[in-house]
Amino acid sequence: MGDVACTGGETELSQCPHRGFVSNKCSHNDDAGVVCEALSPVRLVNSADRCSGRVELFHNGEWGTVCDDEWDMDNADVLCRQLGCGRARATPHNAAFGEGTGPIWLDDVNCFGSEPSITDCRHNGFGNHNCGHHEDASVVCELRDQEVEVNQFICGQDKIQVGLNMLTVSFSGLDPLSGHLVDRDCIKSRVEDNIVWYEVEPREGICGNSMRTNSTHFTYTNSLFLYAHNTNSFSVPASLPFSCVYSLDLDTGLNADIRPLVPTGGIISSGGPPRGVMSLYRDQSYTSTYPSGSVSLPVGQPLYVGVTVEEKDVTFAAVLDHCYATYSSDPNDQKRQYLIQNKCSTDLQQVSVVESGTSLRARFTALLFVPHGEYRTFYLHCHLHLCSPGPCVPVCSRRAPRSVSEDVRIQPLTIGPITCE
Structure with missing residues (x-):
């Protein structure tokens, strides 16, 4: 078939207008494709997102509900996994998301938690129940990520x-x-x-x-x-x-497609001068650093950066003065994008100063984006100083940062290169 022109309401492809069977001016490099959304026999309704709501099953050509007798977290885990959501968070009873209509398909559902589908769990059989719709079961699952339609x-x-x-x-x-x-x-x-x-x-x-x-x-x-x-x-x-x-x-003409590919992060290695070390951590606990070598991080995800000052006198506190990204390893490079400036975050949505001025360590979290939209290798630099006696926490609300003594200057610290691809 060639030049197929459906309106969308046809029940078969052959019902659409076309040039006639085998009548075409195409070759196989013009073969058409399609991606369809799979129809699931289970759904959650009456909620603002697809991973919470009243449980409904499709059976014998009709949607129906599930009774909340014996409805527990093991059942919910199976259902959440079947829907491609995260872990189960709650199993509201008594039609928490409103009463359904139609048949009540399942009652006394009893899952072990490992079943691939809710209908693979033990139950009384389809349509066998002693419930009313005021007992319709519900579930709240975690969203794996914030989802955008x-x-x-x-x-x-x-x-x-x-x-x-x-x-x-x-x-x-x-x-x-x-x-x-x-x-x-x-x-x-x-x-x-x-x-x-x-x-x-x-x-x-x-x-x-x-x-x-x-x-x-x-x-x-x-x-x-x-x-x-x-x-x-x-x-x-x-x-x-x-x-x-x-x-x-x-x-x-144009061929177009949506491919769920996150532009990957880059190659990041860590290091620092003798008086202090700046490292990249795996998560917000700041307990495990990436090993020397390369690591890939997705654009839009957090960089967890920590600085440890090698100083025995614990009355000192490390204060982050300026942290910024440059395209060179030279901390004096004037083409820079500031993350922290004058001891405070330059953008509260993008950068969070987790710790500064309270101990010999300082930490901040920043979202990884491509500086100036250019996929080039860049470096992170931080200037900081030791304050004594601590604590010397800068005040970064709408007031100006509090003046703190600068007893000891620390050589600028650098990590990198970081390459976003």
């Missing part, structure tokens, strides 16, 4: 556009107007009919776009980052990676 996605010749339903995004706890691309300065958006559109030119290096090619196609990849509502504090954003695939044969 894409309303429309367009790979055009002049711009790539990502459209998000503002209401749906708001229900997920995110601010639909807070988005930016890998380059944080790229925030171009518009609102039309309750859809917020973010856009970027399909060019390498623009707004942090990366490009890869093969013998037939070239692909631009970026990510959209959204933040929680009404927050001026440090928070990890939800990320929405997207890619556009274009044919190298421009005469045939």
Whole structure:
């Protein structure tokens, strides 16, 4: 078939207008593909997100509910896993998400917790129950990540556009107007009919776009980052990676695809001068550092940076003065992007000073983004000093930082190189 032109309401592909069987002007390099969403026999309804709500099963062509008799966390773990959500957090009883309608399909469900599907657990048989809909079971699962529903996605010749339903995004706890691309300065958006559109030119290096090619196609990849509502504090954003695939044969038009690929982080090694050591840690506990060598971190995820000063006098406290990124290993490089300046975070959404001025160690967390949207190797530098007697915690609210004595200057510390790909 060639030139198939369905309206969407047909029940079979052959019902759509087309040139006739075997009548076409194509070759197999024009073969069509499709990606469909799988229909699940279980769903959660009456909630703001897909991982919580009233439990419903599809059986014999009809959706029905589950009775909450014997409904427990083992049952919920199976259901959450079946839905692709995180761990079960709660099992509300008594129709906590509203009473359902139709049949009550299952009662006295008893799972071990390892079953692949809720219907594989022990129960009384489909339709056998002694319940009413006021006993409909519910479950609350963790979201694996903050999830964003894409309303429309367009790979055009002049711009790539990502459209998000503002209401749906708001229900997920995110601010639909807070988005930016890998380059944080790229925030171009518009609102039309309750859809917020973010856009970027399909060019390498623009707004942090990366490009890869093969013998037939070239692909631009970026990510959209959204933040929680009404927050001026440090928070990890939800990320929405997207890619556009274009044919190298421009005469045939555009081929587009969404590929959930996060632009990977870079190669990071750690080190420091004799009086102090700055290291990159694996998580917010700041207990385990990455070994020497390389490590990959995804764009938009936190960098946990810690400084330890080799000083026996514990009355001193290490104070972070300035921390910044440069494209060279020279801490005196004037082309820099500040994370901490004058002892305080430059952007409370992006950088959190966890500890400064209380002990011989200092710590901060920063979101990893590509500086200036350029996928180039860069380094992190920190200037700090020892204050005595401690504590000497800077006050970083709307008031100016408190003046602290600067008894001992510490040689600038550097970690890197860091390469984002």
